[in-house]
Amino acid sequence: MSPSDVIVIGGGIAGIGAGAELAAGMSVCVLEAEPRLGYHATGRSAAIFIRNYGNATLRALNAASAGFLETPEGVSDRSLLTPRGELLVATEAELGDLETYGAGAEGLEWLTAAQAVDLVPILRPEIIAAATIEWDAQDIDVDRMLAGYARLLKHRGGQIETGARVSAIRREAGLWQVTAGGRDYRAPVIVNAAGAWATEVAKLAGARPVPLRPLRRTAAILPAPALHDVRNWPLFSSASESWYAKPEAGKLMVSPADEDPVEPQDAWADDMVLAEGLHRFEQAVTMPVTRVEHSWAGLRSFTPDRSPAVGFDPGCEGFFWLAGQGGYGVQTAPVLSRLTMELVTGATPGLPDSVLEALSPDRFHP
Structure with missing residues (x-):
């Protein structure tokens, strides 16, 4: 198979959202182990947006996601939120x-x-x-959000492969070689959005795991x-x-x-x-x-400090963490998807440095 620019491992809201953002300017392939997207955490979410939920870092992410959830351009023609409290x-x-x-x-x-x-x-x-x-706490239409991101990803030329459980990862000549579902995929960058399986993916790649x-x-x-x-x-x-x-x-x-x-x-x-x-x-x-x-x-x-790990692994070239979202994954997906695109492409992040530092995988490996 011809190489992509990015392989995203995980077809929950984190991986599909990040894939859709990355696909605006890169070739993207999302690998999902299950037969359908959002099978695990995304599909079993409480589907609620609570601005004050979580620690200070997460509250900053909640605030940064609010605008998109209210006006989800490219994902839906109407708000993803309805009043709840x-x-x-x-x-x-x-x-x-x-x-x-x-x-x-x-x-x-x-x-x-x-x-x-x-x-x-x-x-x-x-x-x-x-x-x-x-x-101001509101219900989130998670199904419409996930479907909208998947549609946007495909519209931008991205691929989604379901039933593609990753069995091997190695790096050769500057490219990651990923075997999943009996097929081989190649890309210089892997985004590890595998949820509860993120540690297993990191071990396959030879990356030092983030504590999850x-x-x-x-x-x-x-x-x-x-x-x-x-x-x-x-x-x-x-x-x-x-x-x-x-x-x-x-x-x-x-x-x-x-x-x-x-x-x-x-x-x-x-x-x-x-x-x-x-x-x-x-x-x-x-x-x-x-x-x-x-x-x-x-x-x-969860990570030990209950904030997600988002960023390139400090000791493993081309390996990007998008994991540890805990119970906040759906409501923070818009901002973390955008941040993933910014960090992978080298664009200037829209979040403050203090938030970027609180999310960085480096914090676990001083």
Whole structure:
């Protein structure tokens, strides 16, 4: 096969978004191990844009992605966002968690217990010591976003190969030679957007791995509580993130907000973890959990400081990291896709130096 300028490994929102941005001026080939795009983390996302979610670096990335999500030129003809809101409720024991979340946050409104219950009538007012809402939190149409980026990538001449699991990587004469799905691909640059498998890809390439931990996150669909229309409720969560719930097609998606370390895999829901999380949810609401309609799990991969790793590997020529997005991958994909293009092509990045330093893979290998 004729060489590309860039091989992107991983067909989730990170890899497809970066591929689409790179394809504006380079030949790009995206290799996805699964039969379809977005099979793992992207397809199992909570699909919510929360500006104040994450550490200071991630909040900067959230802010930088907002404009694109509202006006996704080239990806969709209308906004990818719809109003939702995020309500955080704290017991007395969780007041410190809520104060920590509010530190440096913007656009939060503090509520009384009665006001929180007005928004979500199944909450138990007697246990709420404080509450806050971010009205600007919004649902993200993840399917339309991923499909739009894939369409843009192809329109710009890029290739997408599904069912192409990488089995070997070597570098010869300034080119990476990648074997995937029984075929060979060549390019001077690899973008490692393999999510939970990013460490395995790095080892195949001989790069020193960035410290990444895949963590399982479980969710379940519950019937809506009797006599309640949940469609306009905000996402609501405990301040310590021991559970959260989000309206989903007239029902409730509830998650234990678990972060259990696991090996890279097609994640599945652990019944005990789910049961414990649903019990915590039940303690905060008047709604008994009598039936689970469907449950699943996904993987969120974090670095030790919980910021992504984005940039060229300091010791492996032509090997670019785009990994460790954790639970923020969808909402930061627009800015990180653009940043990947800027760093790979040598363009001037649009982000401040402080953010670039906080994202650099160099920080793990002084």
